Amino acid sequence: MTSLSDLRAATAGGDSLPRWGMIADLRRCVGCQTCTAACKHTNATPPGVQWRRVLDVETGDFPHVTRTFVPIGCQHCEDPPCMHVCPSTATGQRADGIVTIDYDICIGCAYCAVACPYQARYKIDKPLFAYGRNRRMNNEAQREMPERIGVAQKCTFCSDRVDAGLEKGLTPGVDPEATPACVNSCIATALSFGDLNDANSNVSVLLRENKSFRMHQEVGTHPGFHYIWEAGHDEGTAQEMLDTGYEPSEARDEPLRPIVGGVEPWLQRHWDWRAAMNFICGGTGAGLMIAGGFLGTMGGVPQTLVTLAAVGFVCLGLFMVFLETGRPLRAPINVFFHAATSWMTREAMVGALLVPLGLLCFLTGWGWLSLPAALLAAGYLYCQGRILEQAKGIPAWREKRIVPLIAATGLTEGLGLFTAAGALFFPGDAVLAGAIVMVLAAVARAVAWSAYLRALRRGAPTLTLRVLNGHAYVLLIGGLIVPLALVTIGVMVPAFTAWVLLAGGLAAAAAGWILKFVIVTKASYNQGFALVRTPERGTGTGGGAGVGIKPGWS
Numbered sequence: 001m002t003s004l005s006d007l008r009a010a011t012a013g014g015d016s017l018p019r020w021g022m023i024a025d026l027r028r029c030v031g032c033q034t035c036t037a038a039c040k041h042t043n044a045t046p047p048g049v050q051w052r053r054v055l056d057v058e059t060g061d062f063p064h065v066t067r068t069f070v071p072i073g074c075q076h077c078e079d080p081p082c083m084h085v086c087p088s089t090a091t092g093q094r095a096d097g098i099v100t101i102d103y104d105i106c107i108g109c110a111y112c113a114v115a116c117p118y119q120a121r122y123k124i125d126k127p128l129f130a131y132g133r134n135r136r137m138n139n140e141a142q143r144e145m146p147e148r149i150g151v152a153q154k155c156t157f158c159s160d161r162v163d164a165g166l167e168k169g170l171t172p173g174v175d176p177e178a179t180p181a182c183v184n185s186c187i188a189t190a191l192s193f194g195d196l197n198d199a200n201s202n203v204s205v206l207l208r209e210n211k212s213f214r215m216h217q218e219v220g221t222h223p224g225f226h227y228i229w230e231a232g233h234d235e236g237t238a239q240e241m242l243d244t245g246y247e248p249s250e251a252r253d254e255p256l257r258p259i260v261g262g263v264e265p266w267l268q269r270h271w272d273w274r275a276a277m278n279f280i281c282g283g284t285g286a287g288l289m290i291a292g293g294f295l296g297t298m299g300g301v302p303q304t305l306v307t308l309a310a311v312g313f314v315c316l317g318l319f320m321v322f323l324e325t326g327r328p329l330r331a332p333i334n335v336f337f338h339a340a341t342s343w344m345t346r347e348a349m350v351g352a353l354l355v356p357l358g359l360l361c362f363l364t365g366w367g368w369l370s371l372p373a374a375l376l377a378a379g380y381l382y383c384q385g386r387i388l389e390q391a392k393g394i395p396a397w398r399e400k401r402i403v404p405l406i407a408a409t410g411l412t413e414g415l416g417l418f419t420a421a422g423a424l425f426f427p428g429d430a431v432l433a434g435a436i437v438m439v440l441a442a443v444a445r446a447v448a449w450s451a452y453l454r455a456l457r458r459g460a461p462t463l464t465l466r467v468l469n470g471h472a473y474v475l476l477i478g479g480l481i482v483p484l485a486l487v488t489i490g491v492m493v494p495a496f497t498a499w500v501l502l503a504g505g506l507a508a509a510a511a512g513w514i515l516k517f518v519i520v521t522k523a524s525y526n527q528g529f530a531l532v533r534t535p536e537r538g539t540g541t542g543g544g545a546g547v548g549i550k551p552g553w554s
């Protein structure tokens with residue numbers, strides 16, 4: 001038994017601390033949803049918020065059918081991406097592995113929600129009750145928790161029960177009083193909880209004597225939630241199947257067809273048009289700042305005015321983030337708390353330098369300040385790309401090639417606006433040079449887009465690829481061919497230069513805006529769920545026992 005005082009002593013003495021984990025035995029789970037009800041009752045979650053859920057997965061064709069019930073929720077990962085992205089440090093990890101949320105400092109940006117590959121996080125923006133907002137029952141009124149409104153929430157492994165039990169000298173996972181409610185309520189003893197670092201604990205014995213896997217292990221989160229699928233020592237074959245839809249050594253003529261509900265990837269709803277506008281406006285402003293800073297040195301361009309316009313775009317993008325947060329009054333301060341790992345914090349820090357410097361350039365008339373501002377703008381573009389890349393829960397975002405794509409797109413957008421505005425208001429060599437550089441940036445964007453799509457084809461939700469491929473023509477035609485043709489005409493036919501450069505610049509910028517909007521709001525399907533192995537369930541022969549499924553993936 002380990003009390004909290006023992007934990008403190010272990011920390012001081014360098015002994016091994018417990019690592020609390022959970023096991024779901026897929027052979028035993030009957031899908032009764034008792035764990036779901038127990039979790040909801042214990043944690044007083046509102047309608048539609050289920051920290052513990054059970055998926056129902058039916059695979060195969062009659063008579064070769066298998067049905068598997070899969071408990072899911074926060075996996076309390078060893079390397080939780082939700083914690084790394086959190087700009088306010090509201091998401092943390094205890095020494096015993098439990099991942100927590102501090103409701104008092106969370107800004108409700110939902111970055112953790114899109115970073116979670118297990119769809120385990122919820123955010124509600126208003127009180128929800130079973131019979132409607134104005135028909136609150138007495139028990140709901142008594143247990144209402146306004147501190148959860150507008151912030152992230154998730155399973156806590158019933159850490160309050162674990163801690164209280166340890167104080168009494170109880171053993172979590174063995175003594176019900178110190179064990180999570182879902183485990184206590186399971187009628188089939190399919191759920192187990194205990195110390196993964198203790199070789200003699202109940203969960204360690206189960207893992208040693210049975211074959212198991214961890215979901216989405218390929219993402220690198222090292223979950224604290226294990227799934228048992230068969231008795232016997234695991235020889236490692238399960239983890240070798242992480243990216244396959246069926247077992248290679250026992251492949252059938254046709255892969256088993258899963259009939260699933262809530263298992264295939266679905267479109268995330270946490271980041272909507274407001275988030276897209278942040279990337280659109282912020283990227284355009286940063287690109288415009290770079291264009292004005294460097295091309296403005298050629299003369300004939302009001303650098304300070306261009307810088308002010310760029311600052312306006314960046315500020316508009318940041319304002320959209322402000323609107324997106326569930327607790328916007330906290331955001332201007334708390335967003336700066338996690339520079340160590342959160343790219344949202346780093347973006348805010350760069351923006352906090354970029355905006356005042358740009359305003360100083362405009363107010364003083366010191367055009368030379370646009371050069372250091374342009375360098376900061378380049379950093380701002382990089383941060384935007386890394387924000388998306390760090391969101392491990394969205395396959396279309398976490399692909400590393402999205403960073404050069406976002407940077408090239410923002411630069412092209414800024415150069416496009418610089419060219420369009422310059423053609424009308426301050427025509428000259430600088431604008432013509434900007435148009436040529438814009439075409440080069442558009443070529444770089446097309447190359448980055450092609451590399452990005454090729455990388456995604458190696459593993460992404462089918463619907464993600466369908467959406468992106470369906471909009472590829474926008475970037476190719478509107479974002480490259482049209483600007484290239486119009487700039488060529490503008491160079492060769494001086495009489496048409498102003499109007500064709502205006503159209504070419506707007507086309508290059510608009511293609512980037514459409515691309516970002518699609519990536520953020522239309523192609524952002526989440527990870528969904530996958531089973532590396534399935535147990536033998538149901539009737540019929542074969543039943544696909546042992547065959548893994550990853551529905552909805554290419």
